[in-house]
Amino acid sequence: MAKTKHKQRRPKTKLNVYFACHMRACFASLGRMVRASFANFITILVIAIALTLPLTFYVATKNVSLVTQDWSSASTQITIYLKADLTRIQTQDVLHELRANTNIANVRYISPTRGLNQFAKVLGSSEITHLLRCNPLPGVVILQPILSLRNPAQLQQLANRLQEMSSVDIAQLDMQWLQRLDGIINLANSAVFILALLLGFGVLLIIGNTIRLATRDEHREIAVFKLVGATNAFIRRPFLYIGIWYGFFSGVIAWVLVSVIIDWLQAPVSSLASSYGGRFILQGLSFDAGLSLVLISMFLGLMGAWITVNRSLKAHY
Amino acid sequence: MIQFKNVSKKYTNGHEALKHVSLHIRPGEMAFLTGHSGAGKSTLLKLIIAQERVSRGQVIVTGKELDALSRGQIPHLRRSIGVVFQDAQLLTQQTVFENVALPLLVSGFNYYEIGKSVRAALDMVGLLEKEKYLPLSLSGGEQQRVSIARAIVNRPTLILADEPTGNLDPELSAEIMRLFENLNASGTTMLIASHDLSLIASMHHRVLTLKQGMLINNGKD
Numbered sequence: 001m002a003k004t005k006h007k008q009r010r011p012k013t014k015l016n017v018y019f020a021c022h023m024r025a026c027f028a029s030l031g032r033m034v035r036a037s038f039a040n041f042i043t044i045l046v047i048a049i050a051l052t053l054p055l056t057f058y059v060a061t062k063n064v065s066l067v068t069q070d071w072s073s074a075s076t077q078i079t080i081y082l083k084a085d086l087t088r089i090q091t092q093d094v095l096h097e098l099r100a101n102t103n104i105a106n107v108r109y110i111s112p113t114r115g116l117n118q119f120a121k122v123l124g125s126s127e128i129t130h131l132l133r134c135n136p137l138p139g140v141v142i143l144q145p146i147l148s149l150r151n152p153a154q155l156q157q158l159a160n161r162l163q164e165m166s167s168v169d170i171a172q173l174d175m176q177w178l179q180r181l182d183g184i185i186n187l188a189n190s191a192v193f194i195l196a197l198l199l200g201f202g203v204l205l206i207i208g209n210t211i212r213l214a215t216r217d218e219h220r221e222i223a224v225f226k227l228v229g230a231t232n233a234f235i236r237r238p239f240l241y242i243g244i245w246y247g248f249f250s251g252v253i254a255w256v257l258v259s260v261i262i263d264w265l266q267a268p269v270s271s272l273a274s275s276y277g278g279r280f281i282l283q284g285l286s287f288d289a290g291l292s293l294v295l296i297s298m299f300l301g302l303m304g305a306w307i308t309v310n311r312s313l314k315a316h317y
Numbered sequence: 318m319i320q321f322k323n324v325s326k327k328y329t330n331g332h333e334a335l336k337h338v339s340l341h342i343r344p345g346e347m348a349f350l351t352g353h354s355g356a357g358k359s360t361l362l363k364l365i366i367a368q369e370r371v372s373r374g375q376v377i378v379t380g381k382e383l384d385a386l387s388r389g390q391i392p393h394l395r396r397s398i399g400v401v402f403q404d405a406q407l408l409t410q411q412t413v414f415e416n417v418a419l420p421l422l423v424s425g426f427n428y429y430e431i432g433k434s435v436r437a438a439l440d441m442v443g444l445l446e447k448e449k450y451l452p453l454s455l456s457g458g459e460q461q462r463v464s465i466a467r468a469i470v471n472r473p474t475l476i477l478a479d480e481p482t483g484n485l486d487p488e489l490s491a492e493i494m495r496l497f498e499n500l501n502a503s504g505t506t507m508l509i510a511s512h513d514l515s516l517i518a519s520m521h522h523r524v525l526t527l528k529q530g531m532l533i534n535n536g537k538d
């Protein structure tokens with residue numbers, strides 16, 4: 001008799017029970033967090049700041065690589081030193097050939113005379129032109145490759161081809177400093193990766209530790225749950241949700257923090273850029289990146305909670 | 318229902334709490350377990366719900382050999398056994414109602430479905446009007462009765478009670494015992510640890526006696 005009464009009360013499907021258990025654990029843990037609001041707020045803030053550090057670094061390198069892309073398109077050039085004994089006609093021929101080359105966007109010629117004048121101007125004395133019996137400078141051509149030709153290998157190939165022209169003495173690609181910068185940026189990127197890894201681990205520990213403190217108070221309660229036949233999954237569930245909530249709120253706050261920092265930096269960056277005659281708008285976190293941040297942070301919260309609650313579950317039989 | 322085969326229990330500190338205990342309690346039986354303080358009564362009950370594991374011998378409960386159960390099976394075993402603990406073992410942050418509801422919650426019922434059962438159990442121990450209280454605002458006897466209500470709420474086939482009347486006055490004790498007898502009459506197997514010998518003597522049920530970890534009286538033959 002009693003048994004059949006029980007059967008009727010049992011919810012229709014196992015899935016229903018499962019879902020109901022999850023909903024209850026999810027909102028009960030939220031309620032528990034709200035009740036202990038101050039301590040939790042501090043914890044959430046700590047996690048958020050831990051997340052903000054690598055994030056800011058990430059945004060910064062993203063912006064730096066944007067800047068250098070601009071630079072590399074503006075300043076990649078090939079300098080050609082013509083042979084010294086070229087006649088005026090031969091020089092014109094070379095320039096004509098270069099201007100006809102479809103890989104070259106812009107050709108600027110500096111004649112030996114102009115070169116010498118510039119040299120004299122740098123030295124601050126026109127005496128030198130008189131002292132030298134003949135002009136020792138070769139003709140110089142400065143080329144800008146077309147924009148589609150921006151990768152180092154292609155540029156080097158173009159320079160090699162120019163080098164083979166009969167009237168060219170030396171063709172030189174001015175790219176080394178850019179390669180160095182590229183290297184530095186790559187280094188910074190791996191540093192960000194390592195830093196993010198470390199800080200992510202830190203977040204894991206912070207959340208884990210918080211949950212550990214929470215479960216220390218509940219140690220006795222966990223024992224009671226076990227004695228009335230709760231499965232580990234049942235006991236674990238509210239703690240896991242606490243971890244997820246921590247992750248969620250911290251992720252959102254970190255997102256807001258980074259956005260605020262970028263907003264705040266925009267003004268000084270703009271004035272710096274304009275002093276160089278440029279314009280630069282800082283790129284913030286994209287919506288996708290922000291969303292991934294929140295998801296990752298929730299996942300870290302879940303992991304932290306999982307590890308700690310499992311440890312305290314093992315303590316009871 | 319419960320079978321001990323030559324069971325010994327040695328705690329990790331080396332103390333041997335039970336020595337070569339063999340006993341058999343049949344389904345539907347009601348039995349008392351007595352003995353001096355420290356005789357091993359609580360230890361024996363803890364073995365039955367797998368809260369402790371035997372050092373030697375076998376414990377068989379509802380046909381299952383406990384040592385052979387995996388960790389995952391133990392919760393299911395415990396759900397079929399109602400336990401009244403010597404120290405009430407209540408959740409201090411939760412109300413009387415929530416405490417009594419616990420065995421139903423852990424087996425997947427939700428709050429809407431269980432109100433009736435919980436109130437029925439509270440009514441049986443005379444605490445219906447205190448369902449919203451927190452355990453710490455109750456007297457020791459009241460806390461113990463909450464623990465009793467929790468043990469009977471899901472109508473288990475086996476109830477273990479460790480000093481269930483330890484904090485109760487004679488009148489309430491007699492009432493709780495009558496409750497246990499009623500449950501037993503409806504088919505529940507009962508094993509009750511107690512050293513209230515006069516109460517036990519007044520009830521004419523089987524009595525098992527432990528002395529320094531040994532079963533000196535099986536209550537049979």
Ligand SMILES: Nc1ncnc2c1ncn2[C@@H]1O[C@H](COP(=O)(O)OP(=O)(O)OP(=O)(O)O)[C@@H](O)[C@H]1O
Binds near residue numbers: 333
């Ligand atoms: N967790 C433990 N670790 C070590 N020794 C223990 C443990 N629990 C109990 N004991 C010892 O085992 C013996 C039996 O304890 P038990 O709690 O079973 O006695 P009891 O008969 O229930 O006594 P009481 O009537 O006082 O409740 C005692 O001497 C006790 O000191």
Ligand SMILES: [Mg+2]
Binds near residue numbers: 358360403479
């Ligand atoms: Mg005891």
